[in-house]
Amino acid sequence: xxxxxxxxxxxxxxxxxxxxxxxxxxxxxxxxxxxxxxxxxxxxxxxxxxxxxxxxxxxxxxxxxxxxxxxxxxxxxxxxxxxxxxxxxxxxxxxxxxxxxxxxxxxxxxxxxxxxxxxxxxxxxxxxxxxxxxxxxxxxxxxxx
Numbered sequence: 001x002x003x004x005x006x007x008x009x010x011x012x013x014x015x016x017x018x019x020x021x022x023x024x025x026x027x028x029x030x031x032x033x034x035x036x037x038x039x040x041x042x043x044x045x046x047x048x049x050x051x052x053x054x055x056x057x058x059x060x061x062x063x064x065x066x067x068x069x070x071x072x073x074x075x076x077x078x079x080x081x082x083x084x085x086x087x088x089x090x091x092x093x094x095x096x097x098x099x100x101x102x103x104x105x106x107x108x109x110x111x112x113x114x115x116x117x118x119x120x121x122x123x124x125x126x127x128x129x130x131x132x133x134x135x136x137x138x139x140x141x142x143x144x145x
Contacts, residue, residue, distance in 0.1 A: 003040035006048070006071075009064045010036070026063035028053035036060065046071040101139055104132040 003021070007013050010023040012034055025036040027050060035052030048057035048071065058068040111121060111129055121129070 003038060003046045006038065006046060006061075006064070006066065009066070025050040025052055025055060025060065027055035027059050097139060101136060104135050107132050 003019070007021060007023070010026065012022075012024040014022050014034065016022055019040040021038045022034040023036045023038065024034065028035075036048070036050045036055075039047045041047065046057070048060045049055070050060065055063075057071050061068040061071065107128065111125065114121065
């Protein structure tokens with residue numbers, strides 16, 4: 001249900017700007033005129049709250065004879081609930097990433113051991129260490145989102 005459908009069932013509706021309205025609350029009878037706040041968010045979710053009687057969306061919907069579930073559009077399977085944004089497709093699984101990081105860590109440990117024994121690293125090994133550092137930093141960046 002869009003906010004327009006809900007608004008058409010309310011009395012005393014006035015716009016407060018883009019996707020925001022006030023109206024008389026059907027729960028408390030509108031005793032405190034225009035205390036019911038409505039807002040339609042991106043994606044179609046309609047938020048409802050009365051600042052007169054503290055009624056929420058489900059209570060207002062019940063008073064209007066509307067199913068409260070209609071205030072929330074169907075969720076997209078590609079939506080990340082926790083971060084409230086479209087879910088990112090990862091090129092590989094977490095276990096694959098950990099296996100790769102483990103190999104890079106082993107390379108770092110071996111090279112650190114060689115350096116501790118006074119051995120010098122040849123140019124290809126130093127270049128490979130830079131690749132390992134880049135991969136580890138990239139993994140950290142992905143984890144931070």
